Amino acid sequence: MSLEPRDETDHRAWMQERDLSPIEEGYLYGLIYLDKRLRIVDYLELMEDMYYKINLQMPKSHTEQYNLDNKFWYWYPLYSLGFFSIIAYIVAAVTGGILGFYYSPSTAEHPEYTYVAYAHVAQTIMIDLNFGSFLRSLHRWSAQIMTAAVFLHMLRVYFTGAYKEPRELNWLLGIVLISLTMVFGYTGYLLPWSQLSYWAGQIGVEMALSIPLIGEWTAQLVFGGFTLGEPTIQRMYILHVFILPFVVTALIAIHVGIVWMQGIAEPH
Amino acid sequence: MTERDHTEGVRTDGGEAQTDGGETDGGAGLPANVPPDDQTPTWHDRKARTQGLSRLTYEYFERARYEDQVLRQESDYVERDVLAFPTWPHETIRNLAITSFFLGMMFFVSAALPPHLPDPADPANTPPVILPDWYLYWSFGLLHLDPINPNLAILGGDKLVSDRVYGVLANLVVVGFIAMVPFLNKGSARRPVEEPFWGALGVAGVVFAITIAIVPIQNIVAEFIDIMTINLLFALSFILPVVAFFIAYAVLKTMQEGYMYELNKRYYRLRPPR
Numbered sequence: 001m002s003l004e005p006r007d008e009t010d011h012r013a014w015m016q017e018r019d020l021s022p023i024e025e026g027y028l029y030g031l032i033y034l035d036k037r038l039r040i041v042d043y044l045e046l047m048e049d050m051y052y053k054i055n056l057q058m059p060k061s062h063t064e065q066y067n068l069d070n071k072f073w074y075w076y077p078l079y080s081l082g083f084f085s086i087i088a089y090i091v092a093a094v095t096g097g098i099l100g101f102y103y104s105p106s107t108a109e110h111p112e113y114t115y116v117a118y119a120h121v122a123q124t125i126m127i128d129l130n131f132g133s134f135l136r137s138l139h140r141w142s143a144q145i146m147t148a149a150v151f152l153h154m155l156r157v158y159f160t161g162a163y164k165e166p167r168e169l170n171w172l173l174g175i176v177l178i179s180l181t182m183v184f185g186y187t188g189y190l191l192p193w194s195q196l197s198y199w200a201g202q203i204g205v206e207m208a209l210s211i212p213l214i215g216e217w218t219a220q221l222v223f224g225g226f227t228l229g230e231p232t233i234q235r236m237y238i239l240h241v242f243i244l245p246f247v248v249t250a251l252i253a254i255h256v257g258i259v260w261m262q263g264i265a266e267p268h
Numbered sequence: 269m270t271e272r273d274h275t276e277g278v279r280t281d282g283g284e285a286q287t288d289g290g291e292t293d294g295g296a297g298l299p300a301n302v303p304p305d306d307q308t309p310t311w312h313d314r315k316a317r318t319q320g321l322s323r324l325t326y327e328y329f330e331r332a333r334y335e336d337q338v339l340r341q342e343s344d345y346v347e348r349d350v351l352a353f354p355t356w357p358h359e360t361i362r363n364l365a366i367t368s369f370f371l372g373m374m375f376f377v378s379a380a381l382p383p384h385l386p387d388p389a390d391p392a393n394t395p396p397v398i399l400p401d402w403y404l405y406w407s408f409g410l411l412h413l414d415p416i417n418p419n420l421a422i423l424g425g426d427k428l429v430s431d432r433v434y435g436v437l438a439n440l441v442v443v444g445f446i447a448m449v450p451f452l453n454k455g456s457a458r459r460p461v462e463e464p465f466w467g468a469l470g471v472a473g474v475v476f477a478i479t480i481a482i483v484p485i486q487n488i489v490a491e492f493i494d495i496m497t498i499n500l501l502f503a504l505s506f507i508l509p510v511v512a513f514f515i516a517y518a519v520l521k522t523m524q525e526g527y528m529y530e531l532n533k534r535y536y537r538l539r540p541p542r
């Protein structure tokens with residue numbers, strides 16, 4: 001009265017009667033072990049199903065149909081700008097992650113450097129830390145280069161008409177991405193709490209205040225008040241190292257996922 | 269084999285009670301092809317079971333599947349994953365090669381040109397030039413449009429909106445327009461020569477991004493160049509993009525004449541622009 005395993009589902013016996021290499025055997029053991037417990041075959045099947053549904057069989061491309069692929073598309077190197085934005089973004093993320101260990105977002109007084117935040121950049125990172133100056137340099141440059149690459153990528157998409165159907169939504173997502181990239185840069189610009197940071201922050205507060213109706217609320221939310229200080233730098237820090245990295249990474253993943261599904265728009 | 273299993277399975281639930289969960293035929297082997305799950309309802313079944321919005325959804329799905337089917341049966345369809353260059357490996361390998369070069373450049377530049385760190389913040393001392401990072405110059409420039417903020421006679425010469433609101437609005441308008449481009453310019457054209465207007469508009473936009481960036485520092489630029497006045501600079505930042513537009517338009521139109529001839533023969537006659 002129990003559920004006896006039947007011969008045809010005795011996977012061990014099945015494995016024995018086959019001539020398997022150790023790698024194959026180990027792989028199957030792992031697969032069967034997991035499948036017994038988690039029934040992953042269902043999920044693999046689901047994914048395979050999804051793969052075939054997404055990658056539908058498509059018609060001949062324009063280049064194939066009109067035999068244009070023998071022409072060298074001289075803008076082609078510019079098609080790597082989006083990918084290059086990602087590379088610069090990764091470099092900025094890695095260097096930023098390391099810089100985070102040596103920085104402290106505080107406008108508290110510092111005897112030598114006026115502000116604690118400034119002291120951390122000017123002394124801890126740029127003087128005390130081995131390769132700290134290079135690290136900061138790399139972080140700055142990768143951020144600048146990412147912004148430049150994103151901007152040029154947008155121009156490439158514009159001038160190759162790659163935003164047209166069916167890629168309009170990715171263009172809109174791109175607008176969000178370029179805006180967030182600039183916000184990323186802006187929030188980072190304020191962190192050293194230097195003279196430039198402070199006055200750039202001042203402009204920000206004034207812009208926020210000038211928004212009709214919700215201006216003061218926005219200034220409170222984003223800058224922590226109408227004058228700059230400790231709440232400002234902490235908000236900028238949270239935005240820069242916590243909120244934006246997650247949001248931007250997720251959006252880039254979606255952006256590239258859509259490109260993956262739709263393919264790169266061909267010139268024709 | 270499959271056939272026999274099936275009929276036996278059906279018969280058992282009428283005959284002797286079989287509690288071990290199915291047919292026991294000794295198991296000489298698995299059926300050649302196990303369907304994932306023969307209980308999975310078809311779109312048709314699901315449609316029949318539902319109503320309202322979900323029914324509409326299934327009805328549409330059925331249509332979409334049918335459309336795929338029809339397209340697939342057309343003779344010039346080929347087996348391929350996507351309608352484009354494949355992202356992998358085509359695009360990715362090429363990108364890796366180029367970007368590893370740029371990565372090296374990035375390290376080199378960082379080592380050679382470390383960034384400057386200005387003095388610590390001093391709220392009591394406004395610096396002569398306040399600037400954000402370079403990529404926000406255009407936006408900063410748009411905040412300085414007060415000379416063209418219209419004032420209304422009925423308001424006694426007062427401005428409709430304050431200069432600052434006007435600047436923020438200008439930012440929204442520019443970004444909003446860029447976001448709308450795919451919905452304004454449709455069709456299948458890709459190369460700028462195919463659409464001189466949009467090509468020229470893009471050139472004008474790039475030029476405007478540069479000229480508007482100069483507006484916040486026009487007093488400094490005016491000092492350096494003798495013949496420049498602030499007013500002239502301000503006017504130029506709007507005139508130059510227009511000039512660029514017409515030059516780009518003329519160039520693209522001229523190119524179109526010669527360039528499109530070849531393309532027309534191969535492509536345009538077969539697939540006219542929508």
Ligand code: HEM
Pocket residue numbers: 078079080081082083084085086150153154157162163167170171172173174175177178181252255256259263264265266
């Ligand atoms: C963080 C910023 C961005 C990243 C990391 C990124 C990444 C990419 C990548 C890797 C591609 C593949 C093709 C290529 O590299 O050229 C791509 C394509 C595309 N991007 Fe972006 N992008 C960003 C911003 C933007 C912006 C600002 C826009 C436009 C407003 C945009 C619109 C598009 C469109 C429409 C495509 C499809 C182009 C085609 O199929 O040829 N992206 N993006």
